[in-house]
Amino acid sequence: MAAVTSRLARFLARTKTVLGSPAASQPVTVVIGNEAADLDSLISAVSYAYLKSNTTAKSTGREYIPVVGIPRCDFALRTECPFTLRTAFPTVDMEAALTFLDEIDLDALLAADRLEMVLVDHNKLAPSLERFASAVVGIIDHHADEELYGNADPRVIRVVGSATSLIAEKWIDAGVADEHMEPGLATAMIAAVLIDTVNLVEEYARVTDDDRRAVEFLLPFARDVAKTVSGPPVAASLATDTDQSFLKSLYAGVHHAKVSISALSAVDLLRKDYKEWVIAGYRLGISSVSWHVGGSTGWAARDGFSNLRAACSKFAAERDLDLHVVMTAFDFSSGNSTAEPARGFERELLVNFCGKLADDAGKASAVLAELEKQTDQLELQLVEEPDAGTSRLYLQHNIRSSRKQVQPIVERILAHL
Ligand SMILES: [Mn+2]
Structure with a gap:
């Protein structure tokens, strides 16, 4: 296998090693999206855990682990998710690098007093996870506030088009080194915002200024081919387009993947x-x-x-x-x-x-x-x-x-x- 040149992929691989090691004892913060596990949930969990691993984790030794809130076997049903990962990371098997709900023993982490949870793209645990309520320490979300977990910090709940836009804002505020925002991650984050805002189109009333600001921030990273070590960050057709046609073809591709479901049972x-x-x-x-x-x-x-x-x-x-x-x-x-x-x-x-x-x-x-x-x-x-x-x-x-x-x-x- 070719050397993994994506820092994000290396980070995800490390989180899996931590989970797989019986000797591991460091505290863990699970960053999890909602139970529908759509593209916004997936990408906001990954991008926030990765941001925290590049900032807070450095001084605390805490491991931030993004978890996809469904069993691995259900991932293929979210047709737009595998498509986005393959488009954004053509040379890396990002799906394999992810951790799914059936691959982490949350009960054992809680019993060992090692578990904290950050909820992204929702602000109330799914009924099947309610027993972890005491572990919730943070919320970044864009749904109606259920007014739970009052001590959560951060507790950012704002009705914008996409939770990923709120995570992008955290990246802007943190001002971390540019190399961490690799082209594939920026592309995947833009894809999540575009899908949830119907391609930033005003008349569908999903898009807000925060979503536009997120895309403006991410776009130069997504387009910056020079920052990749291992070839173009996105499909060649996307890499040569102008910004506007880049957004258009990215949205068209992800949207098509999302609606290509008429063969599902x-x-x-x-x-x-x-x-x-x-x-x-x-x-x-x-x-x-x-x-x-x-x-x-x-x-x-x-x-x-x-x-x-x-x-x-x-x-x-x-x-x-x-x-x-x-x-x-x-x-x-x-x-x-x-x-x-x-x-x-x-x-x-x-x-x-x-x-x-x-x-x-x-x-x-x-x-x-x-x-x-x-x-x-x-x-x-x-x-x-x-x-x-x-x-x-x-x-x-x-x-x-x-x-x-x-x-x-x-x-x-x-x-x-
Ligand atoms: Mn969402």
Whole structure:
């Protein structure tokens, strides 16, 4: 194997050695993204742990370890993540260098009093990790503040397009030596910001000045081919473009990878980008899917609506859900064979009642009535009632509301049932 010339890859390899060594005794700070483990979570965890290893760790001997919050076998489902790593680091197997949730014994670290955790891209531990609440020492996030872990330091929670933009700000503040921000890392960070801000396009209301500032800071590093020892940092086509076409082709590549999912099974589509909450005794799950249910090239046309419904019911039953919401988002104008430039970015909401709410028609219809009342935030239009009473498909005309906005709405509704 060729010598590893990426400092980031060497850093990741060292963290794996620490985890693999029974004799290791140094304190560990696990930097972890949210349970959906999307590109923003992955890259913000890696870039923040690496920053801290280049700054704080030097004086404390503490090891900062980025952890991807899913088992390794699920990584391939996040199609945009492996794609981004391969594009940003064409000569290094960055995926192999990562640590996944099934490769670290957090309980043993906690029992040995060696564990601290920093949450990036979320500010409340996933239900499956709640037992580590006492270990949370830092938060850098862009979701609604759940007001937990009041002593966390840093405790940065600001609604910007991408958590990675907040990490970029930490890099700017730290002013560490330029060689640490290698072209591949800068490219991967830009990719995360572009995907979460729909390519910095104003009308989708995701992008903020902080996201633009992050990209401005990262761009010269991403474009600086001279800083790589082992060849071009990005695919040759990206390296020779101007800044604007660099951003455009990077976004197009990552976006295409993200939406190239129509061959995935229904259950893989549902678990690819999935988060769960327990609210007032009700278990809520929300799956985000970068495709569309309706239409001739949609998911329902592929599987049939009853099969799609059955897959959702099975998925919900396995997780003991009382409410399962499938949020779809699809850019019909983006360059692919089925592009429909006349249609832009569209969202749908598929609401499925299960568990306690499937058994209580009164409460289920109360939830629907409340959702339909959200004429500003959601602007729902009923498309289909595939299974009267337990399932409804809507077009969500307010395309500005992503899961980050929809989840608190559903939480309020469940809390007042
Ligand atoms: Mn995010």
